Amino acid sequence: MSDKILEIENLTVSFEGFKALNQLNFNMDTGELRVIIGPNGAGKTTFLDVITGKVQPTTGRALFKGKNLRSRSEHHISRLGIGRKFQTPRVYLQLTPRENLDLSCNRHKNVVATLLGRPSKAEHRTVAGLLETIGLTTKADIPAALLSHGEKQRLEIGMLVAQSPDLLLVDEPVAGLTDEETENVGNLLLTLAESHSIIVIEHDMEFVRQIARQVTVLHQGSVLCEGSMDEVQNNPQVIEVYLGQPEEGDG
Amino acid sequence: MITDYSAVKSSSTMRRRSLLIEGAIVVAIALLILFGAPILLTAIGQEFRINMLGRFMTLAIAALGVDLIWGYTGMLSLGHGIFFSLGGYALAMFLQLQPEGELPEFFTLYGVTELPWFWQPFHSLPFTLAALVCIPALIAALLGYLVFRNRIRGVYFSILTQASLIVFFNFFNSQQKLINGTNGLKTDTTKIFGVYAGSDQVQSVFYALTVILLLLAYMLCRWLTSGRIGKLLVAIRDDESRVRFSGYDPTGFKVLVFAVSAGLAGIAGALYTVQSGIISPKTMDIAFSIEMVIWVAVGGRASLVGAILGALTVNFAKSILSEQFPEIWLFFQGALFLVVVTVLPGGFVGWLRTEGQDLFRSLIGRPRRVMTYPSLAEDPEVEYERQNLRN
Numbered sequence: 001m002s003d004k005i006l007e008i009e010n011l012t013v014s015f016e017g018f019k020a021l022n023q024l025n026f027n028m029d030t031g032e033l034r035v036i037i038g039p040n041g042a043g044k045t046t047f048l049d050v051i052t053g054k055v056q057p058t059t060g061r062a063l064f065k066g067k068n069l070r071s072r073s074e075h076h077i078s079r080l081g082i083g084r085k086f087q088t089p090r091v092y093l094q095l096t097p098r099e100n101l102d103l104s105c106n107r108h109k110n111v112v113a114t115l116l117g118r119p120s121k122a123e124h125r126t127v128a129g130l131l132e133t134i135g136l137t138t139k140a141d142i143p144a145a146l147l148s149h150g151e152k153q154r155l156e157i158g159m160l161v162a163q164s165p166d167l168l169l170v171d172e173p174v175a176g177l178t179d180e181e182t183e184n185v186g187n188l189l190l191t192l193a194e195s196h197s198i199i200v201i202e203h204d205m206e207f208v209r210q211i212a213r214q215v216t217v218l219h220q221g222s223v224l225c226e227g228s229m230d231e232v233q234n235n236p237q238v239i240e241v242y243l244g245q246p247e248e249g250d251g
Numbered sequence: 252m253i254t255d256y257s258a259v260k261s262s263s264t265m266r267r268r269s270l271l272i273e274g275a276i277v278v279a280i281a282l283l284i285l286f287g288a289p290i291l292l293t294a295i296g297q298e299f300r301i302n303m304l305g306r307f308m309t310l311a312i313a314a315l316g317v318d319l320i321w322g323y324t325g326m327l328s329l330g331h332g333i334f335f336s337l338g339g340y341a342l343a344m345f346l347q348l349q350p351e352g353e354l355p356e357f358f359t360l361y362g363v364t365e366l367p368w369f370w371q372p373f374h375s376l377p378f379t380l381a382a383l384v385c386i387p388a389l390i391a392a393l394l395g396y397l398v399f400r401n402r403i404r405g406v407y408f409s410i411l412t413q414a415s416l417i418v419f420f421n422f423f424n425s426q427q428k429l430i431n432g433t434n435g436l437k438t439d440t441t442k443i444f445g446v447y448a449g450s451d452q453v454q455s456v457f458y459a460l461t462v463i464l465l466l467l468a469y470m471l472c473r474w475l476t477s478g479r480i481g482k483l484l485v486a487i488r489d490d491e492s493r494v495r496f497s498g499y500d501p502t503g504f505k506v507l508v509f510a511v512s513a514g515l516a517g518i519a520g521a522l523y524t525v526q527s528g529i530i531s532p533k534t535m536d537i538a539f540s541i542e543m544v545i546w547v548a549v550g551g552r553a554s555l556v557g558a559i560l561g562a563l564t565v566n567f568a569k570s571i572l573s574e575q576f577p578e579i580w581l582f583f584q585g586a587l588f589l590v591v592v593t594v595l596p597g598g599f600v601g602w603l604r605t606e607g608q609d610l611f612r613s614l615i616g617r618p619r620r621v622m623t624y625p626s627l628a629e630d631p632e633v634e635y636e637r638q639n640l641r642n
Contacts, residue, residue, distance in 0.1 A: 078498035092489040099482045111503040
């Protein structure tokens with residue numbers, strides 16, 4: 001049996017009384033690709049915020065490879081090996097894709113090493129390989145501001161991989177993409193899943209069906225159910241909360 | 252793999268060659284200003300402009316610092332007058348304490364019979380030289396650490412720097428017994444190595460020193476902004492919280508760049524003081540620190556050459572205009588700032604890089620460069636939007 005990469009125990013996050021996450025329990029094996037779905041306000045983004053250190057849990061704890069993530073800052077957690085992709089693509093617009101990747105690829109992220117260190121040959125090669133993977137080799141040296149939305153999404157995923165994290169957190173990677181781009185991103189994630197543990201948050205059911213093996217449904221800050229796509233889709237509870245209406249003939 | 256590798260290698264030799272060419276041009280310009288400008292200005296009977304040029308070049312050093320923190324890292328400091336003045340006071344006090352053993356005149360006016368303890372080390376030249384860089388840098392680092400660690404950013408950072416400026420101004424303005432209060436410290440009647448600091452001899456030495464230090468400051472900033480750290484500064488400007496999620500702690504980088512920037516302002520202040528003959532709390536005026544920002548905005552943010560050119564042109568315009576029409580300068584400065592903000596957001600150098608190049612190309616009959624990303628220009632949806640917007 002493989003080790004747990006992420007364990008979340010009785011996690012509650014409340015914002016002035018409002019419980020964004022409520023007694024949430026969740027765990028995930030190393031190497032797994034997990035999709036999290038849930039209606040708006042289910043706490044999906046807060047869930048990622050807690051794991052990446054942006055929000056502190058009110059009670060409960062989150063363990064990454066057995067280490068408690070409480071009161072570690074964002075950059076520290078990132079160095080432990082958790083990479084996060086945001087809902088809207090967040091890349092450095094004034095820098096080129098190559099520079100974007102190079103910054104993420106840097107192994108020693110303290111001030112002195114960044115000041116004096118020069119990118120090694122291995123890092124150059126990693127960046128070139130990544131540009132190939134995300135299909136931006138020909139656009140490697142123009143400002144990222146000029147990339148299309150889909151290219152920015154792919155660039156941000158590339159930046160995540162450049163960090164060589166053990167766990168990738170991907171928040172709505174296909175929002176606003178065309179069908180073709182969606183499929184590209186899906187294939188990219190499936191390729192990455194061979195060597196990383198990945199959590200994907202997504203609304204697009206078509207896309208979820210393309211990549212999902214194991215699905216977790218969040219509702220009102222806690223886990224509603226877990227299982228394969230088919231199991232989840234046929235779960236009456238899920239249908240009720242997710243579609244917001246009981247299925248025909250249901251009672 | 253092998254071809255990849257050789258491509259990397261050849262691009263790095265090309266980069267080295269273009270760096271050499273750039274270095275040669277910069278050094279040539281520095282030599283021209285060092286030797287050519289005084290001869291030229293003397294020949295056309297404008298000797299007094301040599302001193303002016305020297306002073307304005309010290310301001311250009313300060314402008315480089317402001318560009319580093321504002322243009323590249325995106326933090327608008329409105330308190331660089333503090334660091335400028337601290338450098339100035341450090342060197343001025345050293346000069347006041349020459350020749351050894353005498354108490355500066357102003358102390359006796361206020362009935363102070365013994366030199367305050369914190370001025371004691373300023374008898375030593377090496378200490379003074381270190382202090383005029385390190386004291387501003389350390390104060391900036393301390394202030395910066397407290398501010399940046401608490402994630403205070405944007406306009407709040409600007410307000411804090413301006414508030415600190417007022418604190419320093421009030422302190423320096425009111426402490427007659429320690430630093431001669433509002434009168435400041437005069438340097439032109441003091442002696443350095445037995446020669447009056449106001450003499451032509453010392454002034455031309457300081458002119459040369461200014462050119463050399465401006466060159467060194469430019470090289471330092473060029474090195475800082477071209478490497479990985481320079482990209483990281485731009486990344487912090489673009490999206491600071493993304494930088495955190497990439498595993499960098501922005502605090503350290505911001506403290507470093509604030510300290511370097513303050514150190515440069517300190518050097519600038521010291522050189523300026525000797526060439527203008529006095530340092531007083533006036534350089535801690537709110538207006539002066541804002542002027543520094545205006546130089547950079549006019550010349551071009553995130554362009555080192557822009558910062559230098561901006562400082563020189565704005566200040567020459569200021570002195571020439573105020574010679575002719577003493578009342579008009581402030582209106583002109585305000586108008587200049589408005590024009591830059593509304594019409595030339597990238598400053599003069601930013602304009603040269605984009606619209607200026609297109610203008611030049613259309614003048615010599617060549618097509619404009621394609622500024623947009625090709626697929627965007629062909630995208631029917633974008634084209635449709637563009638046409639609708641025009642109506």
